[in-house]
Amino acid sequence: MFAGKTASEIFNNIRQHIASGSLSAGDSLPPVRELAATLNVNRNTVAAAYKRLVVSGLAESLGRNGTVIKGAQYPVALEGNHLRTPLSDLSGGNPAPDRLPDTRxxxxxxxxxxxxxxxxxxxxxxxxxxxxxxxxxxxxxxxxxxxxxxxxxxxxxxxxxxxxxxxxxxxxxxxxxxxxxxxxxxxxxxxxxxxxxxxxxxxxxxxxxxxxxxxxxxxxxxxxxxxxxxxxxxxxxxxxxxxxxxxxxxxxxxxxxxxxxxxxxxxxxxxxxxxxxxxxxxxxxxxxxxxxxxxxxxxxxxxxxxxxxxxxxxxxxxxxxxxxxxSDHEYLQELARTRQYYAAQQQKFITALAKHGLEFSPGDGLNFWLPLNRESQTAAFMLAKAGWLVREGEAFGVNTPAHGLRITLSTLNDKEISKLAADIHQALIH
Structure with missing residues (x-):
């Protein structure tokens, strides 16, 4: 199946097998020693070809478990608001627009x-x-x-x-x-x-x-x-x-x-x-x-x-x-108020959750993280039915899913904070 006498030839041969579909995601390549013997080349030649496959993103080295073909790169989760949603969008991680400077x-x-x-x-x-x-x-x-x-x-x-x-x-x-x-x-x-x-x-x-x-x-x-x-x-x-x-x-x-x-x-x-x-x-x-x-x-x-x-x-x-x-003194004063505003948003939300028996410590930043002991889809769906779009946490996991919800608090008023806390409570008890 494999051919080539130089690292470049072996690399291109395997690449062609991937392109043609004869090698698929998860398929294991032969051990270096085995393929070198089959092709009658030095082991370093095969090792160099495999390294280039890994660097190119076509394969993944699993150490002692060998080298396997990687899957296609699918679209990944990105930051930002869902502009077409009819829900109140708390998923984007954005600052409050009215807290940004008037650049004019x-x-x-x-x-x-x-x-x-x-x-x-x-x-x-x-x-x-x-x-x-x-x-x-x-x-x-x-x-x-x-x-x-x-x-x-x-x-x-x-x-x-x-x-x-x-x-x-x-x-x-x-x-x-x-x-x-x-x-x-x-x-x-x-x-x-x-x-x-x-x-x-x-x-x-x-x-x-x-x-x-x-x-x-x-x-x-x-x-x-x-x-x-x-x-x-x-x-x-x-x-x-x-x-x-x-x-x-x-x-x-x-x-x-x-x-x-x-x-x-x-x-x-x-x-x-x-x-x-x-x-x-x-x-x-x-x-x-x-x-x-x-x-x-x-x-x-x-x-x-x-x-x-x-x-x-x-x-x-x-x-x-x-x-x-x-360097504008007036803007720096506004910046200090913005810092206090974001800290207050965290504290208000923690206080609102506590009224429903949900105890958390305030975080820092624009977002609140609600940890879950199971997949977040159900809780996110319940909140969507209540009118809220939140970010499901699984995408934030590096190698394994992170179960939780990330909720951007930057644009919520006090009434909305109270309603969101009540809706979260209802989502968690179902």
Whole structure:
């Protein structure tokens, strides 16, 4: 069935079998030694062909269990509202539109000087603001860069240090875009459990001991659960990471400007390559999406190889608009009120649930996570009958489904919060 004398020929032959349908998802390829003997080639030749199949996403290595053909890539769950639904949509994870800045006020402050190829990638005003903002969070000397959001930053950082197929430790359940980015890029997500205090140190230690080469963790307002690192938990994670100084550590502090939780440093001084990513999309809105990235000098240099050319930098008009907002005293006062508003939404919802005998601790961020001990479809259907569209939690699981509901609270008024709590109670007792 198989043919070829070089790694490239063997790869193309197997690829053709996949395309023709003679090899299907889940089919096992022959052991390397066996196929090498059949084709009368060196085992390293077959191993190289198999590695290329894995890197290309056509096959999956199961270690001692061999190499199997992967299935087709089907559409995955994405963030965002269902615009055509007649239900009250609490599934999108979006900020409250009326809490975003009125950008019309700031266009007059944007520079009219054209920025050309070869110019600095970061606008001077935003650079100075970001340096002051990120200084206390950095574990050592670092540099500032700007990317098109947290996911763009994460993807660039991983490609700067890792190879396709490398294992990346991530929280489980995990932010949908993070899961999708890892899978599309060919990295292997390694699930690390979370609880009310954030990522669990013992589970992280296990992932790192098994060879994870990078860690992505959320210090505050974890999506989907809303948990934030406590000071003891951050210290415990720091101790674990200190034992693996070669591992890339990415801290996704996406809710930094709006969080009601304190910042606890988690990156130890021993870590050689690190990055702190702070997105502005929840603060300024998804259409003003950019992220400030503070990283060690070597990592920053790798980022700038792609960002400084001009073809992939973040628009300076966008940067100037963000800086105009963030340097406006009136907007900063409104930002403080928005921070209080989101914290109040969490507390109001917790109080409303408690009236029905449902006891939870308030989280942080735009969403509330309702854990379930069974599949979420039934509860989600009951809430849909009551007029609510919520996000079923299974898609947030890394390797196994996460049973729960993620409910976006950002746009609810007090009456709606009370009704939602009552409807959740009814959904859970059926």
């Amino acid at each position: 006020r700031y266009f007059a402050k944007i520079s009219t000087t054209p920025r050309l190829y070869g110019d600095d990638a970061v606008s001077p005003g935003l650079q100075a603001w970001a340096q002051a903002w990120m200084h206390q969070a950095m574990p050592g000397a670092g540099a500032i860069d700007v990317t098109s959001g947290a996911i763009d930053a994460t993807e660039r950082l991983l490609f700067a240090h890792l190879l396709p197929g490398d294992s990346v430790a991530v929280e489980d359940p995990c932010f949908l875009s993070s899961i999708n980015t890892l899978r599309y890029a060919g990295f292997t997500p390694c699930p690390v459990g979370v609880d009310s205090q954030g990522m669990q140190p013992e589970a992280l230690e296990q992932a790192l001991s098994k060879g994870a080469r990078a860690v992505i963790l959320t210090p505050r307002a974890h999506n989907p659960t809303g948990c934030s690192l406590s000071a003891p938990r951050a210290a415990a994670l720091q101790q674990v990471l200190a034992q693996y100084p070669h591992v890339l550590v990415i801290v996704d502090d996406h809710f930094a400007l709006l969080s009601s939780s304190p910042w606890h440093p988690v990156i130890p001084p021993q870590t050689r390559h690190w990055a702190i990513v702070r997105s502005l999309s929840k603060t300024l809105g998804p259409d003003l999406r950019l992220a400030i990235v503070a990283s060690d000098p070597a990592t920053s240099t790798k980022l700038r190889l792609r960002l400084n050319s001009g073809s992939q930098w973040v628009s300076h008009i966008l940067q100037d608009l963000a800086y105009a907002c963030l």
